[in-house]
Amino acid sequence: MPHKLPHLLFDFGGVIINIDYNRTLEAMRQLGSGIEFTQAAQAKLFDELETGHISADQFRAGLRAHYGLTATDAQLDEAWNAMLLDVPAGRLALIAELRVQGYQTALLSNTNQLHITEINRRLKEQYGLQNGIADCLDRVFYSQHVGLRKPGEEIFRHALREMNWEAADTLFIEDSPQHIETARRLGLHTLFLTPPLTLQDALPAALRAFPA
Template sequence: MTSSVETGRTAVLIDFRGVVTTSVLSAFRSIGAEVGDAELPLTLLSRDEASRTLLSDYECGRICTDAFEECFARRRRVHGAQVEADGLAARMQANLARDEETIELLDGLRSAGVPVALVSNAFGRDTYAGFDLGALADVVIISSEVGIRKPSRRIYRIACDRLGIEPESAVMVDDLQQNLDGAARLGIAGVLHSDGAGTARELHDRFGLPALRR
């Protein structure tokens, strides 16, 4: 009988917001709901060209937090949402919390000798507050530090190079399909994250990587 396990995957690349933390989409909806339109922040960041450019520039470190806040608040006002610019980026992340199940998974993977790279699109100076990134991963790639953001193939290549592996040896865990699609262009397998337990099962069942310890 042929095994269903996809062999040859020996390393994990993992997203931060929405994977190591609770859902970014829920957090953005919460900040939208405060001014009466839960979907507006997500709609603008995914469909409004000016807002999409702002997000790209911010995550790549080309503009500072103050500039992003002022410009994104203005885009929201254009669409009928009266918001204060000051502290907007922090408010957009205020409802994010640690996902202890995923953190336990990362600890288990590394304890079992599986190299892990954190590959994250930054969202300002407070994105990683309260986290010891070095305790989460062997390699940390932050978009604002390398000037490249997911889903560009280049950021995944940097992560693989720093881990000393080929892309075909890696699995990418992310909560956004577009980021997995970008990684797939290099031959990196993908796991669409919804919760730590589900991701742990898929890493184990599909790739033969260590299961979440209980």
């Protein structure tokens, strides 16, 4: 009997696109802000942006009100986007090859409209992807659009329902331990990408080891 291919559920930041949160912290400090957040925790303002409960304009207004900033919209956007680094071509090529082999793929990302717009602009400019990262996978699930965030269980359930996937048949690739914990609790298989591991380093071996 042929080996059943697992479904692949990818995180975005730290898995497909390289991220450096410190660059945004430093850029905000240059604007006069004592803003603080980490990969594991962030203030309510950021959660509200990432779940679509506030607009980009409300987010900027919140930054000014909470952190005493007087920066322009363009300056705030530039600082907020400073954490976004590159999307290596090899990662996109690996995902493309896996899709050719018959793997179903989806993205599950905590993100916001400012980052989505900027990343997709770069992907269109660099790789000719007219719809950004959505051109590289079968589906994308952004927290901004779903109205839910990881590590909450419901956003995982939402993605599985929409894809008609079973948790036991799905491999979740992620770089945040709290999100890995939720996925495991729900019965997904997981690949925890910790530096210096990259997608190209770790995913092929994880697929070979996936239970038949």
